[in-house]
Structures are given as C-alpha cells and as structure tokens.
Amino acid sequence: MAHNFQASQQWERIQKYWITENAADDLTNFKSDQRNHKIALWDPRNSGIRYLKTLVYNLAMGLDKENWARLKEVKNRNVGNPLTVRCNGETVCLDYLQAVLELGFIEQEIDLQGASVMEIGAGYGRTCHTILSNHDIAGYTIVDLNNTMRLSRKYLSEVLDDKQFAKIRFVEASNADSALESMWFDLCINIHSMAEMTPEIVQDYLGLIGRTCASFYVKNPVGKHTDRSMDGHPEGIEAIQMAMETGPLRQVLDIHDTMAVNAAVTDFIAAYRPGEEWTCAADGRAIPWSYFWQAIYKNDAFYR
Ligand SMILES: C[S@@+](CC[C@H](N)C(=O)[O-])C[C@H]1O[C@@H](n2cnc3c(N)ncnc32)[C@H](O)[C@@H]1O
DSSP, rough: OOOOOOOOOHHHHHHTTTTTTTSSSSTTTTTGSSHHHSSSSSSOOOOOHHHHHHHHHHHHHHOOHHHHHHHHHOTTTTTTTTOEEETTTTOOOHHHHHHHHHHHHHTTTOOTTTOEEEEOOOTTTTHHHHHHHHHOOOOOEEOOOOHHHHHHHHHHHSSHHHHHHHTTTEEEEEHHHHHTTTTOEEEEEEESSSSSSSSHHHHHHHHHHHHHBBBEEEEEEEBBBOOOOTTOOOHHHHHHHHHTTTTOOOOOOTTTTTTHHHHHHHHHHTTTTTTTTTTEEEEEEOOOOOEEEEEEEHHHHHHO
C-alpha cells in the first residue's frame, strides 16, 4: 500500500512563507535568518524565556551535591514569582543559582561561622537571604541606595524568619562613611554593582573596605560591550552612554571571546584590590556569564 509522506499543515505553512521554493537561491545569510530559524530550535529573537529556562535548567542539572544542599537551605525562594524550572522536584531560578555558586566560591576561602558581613549594592537581597539561610553569621550590613533598600527590606522581612531578619542592618549609601568607619567586617561583598557606579565612588568604597574589612568578594564584568545585536539597546543611546561611564573597567571588548576576556583579567584583579596590603587569594570566571569575573581578596594585616 502506498504511504502518504506529505507535509503537515504546519510545514505547508513554513514552505509557503519561509522555506519557499526560492530558499536556496542565496545562502549568504541563511543560517541567521528565518530559513534556519524554522529548521533549528534556537531563533533568539522571540525566545528570551526559552533561553533563560534552558540556561537555568542546564546550570541546575550541573550543580554539585554541595550547591544543591545550599540551595535547599534557602526557603521562600518563590516569593516575587520568579521565572523557574523544576529539576528533581525543586523549583530553581537564575538568581538563587548564582547565589549558591557565589557562596560556594566564598566558602572555599572564608569561614562564615559567626562572621560579620557587609554587602554593598544588595539588589533585592538574594545574597543576604542565601548566606543567612546557610550560616549562623553574627550580622549582615546592607549598604545601598534608598529605593533599592526599601525593596530588600520588604523582601527579606518576608522570606526570612524574625531571628534572621533581626541580624540585618540597613545603611543608606550616603551615610556609609559615618555609619561604618568605626566598624569591622570579616567579609565585604560586591556583586554586579561597582561596575554601575562612577569610578570615584568605587575608589571611595574600596578605601572604606580597605580600612574596615578582613576580606572582599567581588563579582563584576571585566569590561564593557557595545554589541547592539545582543539586545537591540532597548533603553536607547543615552542609557548606553551612561553605562560606558561607570565602573573602574571601561574598555570595550568582545565579551564572548575567551581570549579577550582572559586578557582583561589582570586589570580586573588590580582594579578591585582594596589596597596595597591586600592579596588576591582566588579568582575565576563567574558562571554562567562569559565576561563576569569573581575574586576574593584578603587583608594581609588580618590574615598574616
Ligand atoms: C545590578 S544591581 C545588583 C544587585 C545584587 N548585587 C545582585 O547581584 O542581585 C546593583 C545594585 O547596586 C546598588 N547601587 C547602585 N549605586 C550604588 C551606590 N552608589 N552605593 C550603593 N549601592 C549602589 C543598586 O541599588 C543595586 O542594589
């Protein structure tokens, strides 16, 4: 009996509009246009959530036992309706995946038991939430802009229990000098935030860290990028110009070129060192981003 292997309605449509009878006329760009986007799975233009979830799924499935344990300690991660995937019965989002990867890196060098921690630029508080859920620390000081701190204060009060929340102190950035100068912290954390401050403010914060902390964990980009094809620059040229002026590292590089990124690492390590008496104890690429680097510095006076 003859079989009928003809195109489905779906493929009739694809052939009508995209892989037409003229599809093979010019191959110059076909792998990056609709012809290949109808053949391959990965059309990047309309699939942001697909990509995010694919990234989260793969990162989660690659987590080691220790990081799964850290993640499971963090309760109420779904407050705020994050975009999640479900792996082995656990819902996971990119923010907390990064948080456990960051914490794992920190733990290799710093003993957090009973530690006093300061974080500059805490966002909504994912790092604070993760550290307080995993360690019996003495206190956690958040230094941030007022509006962001309203968000972190509310969020952390919802996700943490009263005893944990009581350990947090909130300090407005404009008061940081007077509020913190006489304090001492075992660890200062800065994640994806000094790169968005003016170089002068970064220098002032590094000076403060140099005087008040025993160690410093930093995770930031190694430089800037201008590739419009990545996001279409949705906030316009003014936002790009502002972004180009912030952070201690403002050289433009191809952020998806390992050699270009590796070549920028020496400057990264130098730029975030809080002082002459500080040593970089560990550094590495901050997964999953190709161009984010992380480092831990130790204050020689303290770790002698
Ligand atoms: C991109 S968010 C990153 C937040 C968080 N570290 C994370 O990775 O989820 C940048 C953070 O830096 C804070 N920030 C910006 N300028 C600051 C300043 N001058 N002093 C303190 N924090 C600042 C913002 O309010 C925000 O909390």
